[in-house]
Amino acid sequence: MIAKEISWKRIKHHKEIYLFIIPTLALISFFLYYPSASGIYHSFFRWNAADISEYVGLDNYIDLLKSADFWNSFRVAFILGGWAIIKMIPPLLVAVCIHRCSSARVQFFYRALFVVPMVIPPLVTVLIWKSFFFEATNGYLNRFLYGSGLFNALCWLDTHLQWGGIFVPGQNPAWLGDSRLILTACVLWGFPWVGSFAVLIHLAKLQGINRQIYEAADIDGVSWLSKFTRIELPLLTGSIYVLLVFAIIQSIKDAASILLLAGYEGGPGGVVTVPALFMLRKAFMEQRLGYACAVGIILTVVVMGLQKLTAVWADWEVLKRWQRLTYRISLFVLGGVLYYFGQFLPLALLAFVLAFPSRYTATAAAAWGLWLFRDATVLSTGSALLLATVFPYAQTARLLLRIGPIGRAWEAIDRAREEGRARRLQRIDTLRETTGQRVARLGARASKHAAIWAVLLIAMLPVYLMLIVSVKDNTQFYKAPAVLTSPMHWDNWSTAWRMVGPSVANSIYISTLGTALTLFLALCGAYFFARLKVPLSGFFWNAILVLMMMPTVANLVPLFRLLSTMGMLNHLTTLVVLGASSGQIMAIFVLRSFIGDIPQDLFEAADIDGAGHFRQVWTVVLPLSGPILGTVGVMQFIAMWNEFIMALVVMRDATQLPVMVALMRLAGEYIKLMGPMMAGYAIASVPIIVLFIFSMRLYIRGMTEGAVKA
DSSP, X not given: OOOEEOOGGGGGGSGXXXXXXXXXXXXXXXXXXXXXXXXXXXXTEXXXXXXXXXXXXXXXHHHHHHOHHHHHHHHHHHHXXXXXXXXXXXXXXXXXXXXTOSOHHHHHHXXXXXXXXXXXXXXXXXXXXXXXXXXXXXXXXXXXXXXXXXXXXXXXXXXXXXXXXXXXXXXXXXXXXXXXXXXXXXXXXXXXXXXXXXXXXXXXXXXTSXXXXXXXXXXXXXXXXXXXXXXXXXXXXXXXHHHHHHHHHHHHHOXXXXXXXXXXXXSGGGTTOOHHHHHHHHHHTSOOHHHHHHHHHHHHHHHHHHHHHHHHHXXXXXXXXXXXXXXXXXXXXXXXXXXXXXXXXXXXXXXXXXXXXXXXXXXXXXXXXXXXXXXXXXXXXXXXXXXXXXXXXXXXXXXXXXXXXXXXXXXXXHHHHHHHHHHHHHHTTTXXXXXXXXXXXXXXXXXXXXXXXXXXXXXXXXXXXXXXXXXXXXHHHHHOTXXXXXXXXTHHHHHHHHHHHHHHHXXXXXXXXXXXXXXXXXXXXXXXXXXXXXXXXXXXHHHHHHHHHSOGGGGHHHHHHHXXXXXOTTOHHHHHHXXXXXXXXXXXXXXXXXXXXXXXXXXXXXXXXXXXXXXXXXXXXXXXXXXXXXXXXXXXXXXXXXXXHHHHHHOOOGGGOOHHHHHHHHHTOSSOOHHHHHHHHHHHHHHHHHHHHHHHHXXXXXXXXXXXXX
């Protein structure tokens, strides 16, 4: 449906439609735009929000650009972002394997099994890894290295590659206490990295593939790899691109997981400090709020720039010549700035390459990326450089592979493939399955299920450990932490409930009320933008699109000051309003696309019957929006349940803490009772698991009908 355009002369007949957008505008203006403006203003001051407010001009920004710690925080973020790309592979493969199961019941069975490890709150997963896997003395990671013999291999590599004594015989690696290992720990946690959102997004997209395509491919003798590259991967390109952008940007603006693993200091020597954590430390530990505001502004510019750059990359072919020239000049200037300050030289080269793209510059960039491999400290940067430069210029790589002995071998492989395809086509007429083909088919099916179960078991391991330890005392835990022992201490659960029960109730209140408010505001706002094109609607829409690119954490300092001035700290309702203010942005974006697809005839019939806009929402939009509202509601509930940074900053009263902050304090106790602590983690995960199990069909249906397309 194309929104009907209404002129100023006719707006008096539709003026009630502005009532749909007023609540949204009020919330985002007060809790999003005002803190942003305040942050920009105070970034030019030496300000501590109390007795110091001195105008210093650009000094904060100049100090930041000269700060090695600030540049290092972005280096860490880009390394984590590069590994986030690798972490996208397991959920993609899992989704493809589940989709290829011929039985719908088997597919649902696997989805139900994967729900449990996938929807465990990420912060709970971080705490489990911190408690079980990274512990130096009895941690499972060190036990695995010793038991598998990999530790001896790592010691040999340490000696011959001169790693500086990271792995030494007789010494347990301190994953979170060694400045040389903590970054690796920040990458490893959560393995095998099967995230619920990614898997379900891929599955929703794969549902659009007709089974007859697979049947035709089987008749042609197409291999499983060819099915993936020629049938499934082209369809998943859009979702992969979206998830890729989210992964890189999330690594830059996220601070929760790093804070839980490494603390406010960012580990020994601050080696894993990311920009958001750097900003929080400057604001709330050093009381340099003006300086922290400058960090937030730069963080916002970087995130918005990355989002814009990826959008331009995706739409490069449709851009006008002057637009391409503008972006190339901007990249050239960015490369010059990075080179001038001597930071991120690989990114500077990448900016120059993208500014003047050619086969020769891409090849030169790839060669420099290979040269970077000689230094282990910039391995991730070199990998990212290779991916960013060689992949867009795949034609150059193919040209190089066609030269010399490699080219002749490549041609021989092509001829062998064609001959094999010709032989398979000759056997199609018989349509008889030989014994070898039957065995191959059964082997492929068995390997598919084996791969699913292998990933599932690894993903289930933290959940298993959490449940097993929840019925142990400390003595049983240290003697046999991975097996069930007798007697079982079920009283740990009652102890845990007394510790985290009130915070669970707080989170249920915050998430339920915040989700309901978000859905109400988002549905009204989406109807406003999708139904009619009225004066100022374009301006309002652009204002909302800007907020989608703005990281919330960047405005945390001025927002905290605003809430403090208004006396809104330590109130659960504050988290409800803040969650709805930021959550409705994405919800409006998704719902607008869905409402826009509702047939125009339904609205015209309602107009003929004399139904106003409120009546049309109630009788036309709401009955058709059940699946998509369920999808958005589940996503918003999970997001508010998992909220950590905002709750950590806003809430001070222990009786008002949400469950995630309460779990962090529980894990920070000097004397840890492992049984009650694990029981508390399990109690905090139960509401999300139950919600997702009962809403999974609705969630998948909603994504299939509109959410993914948006």
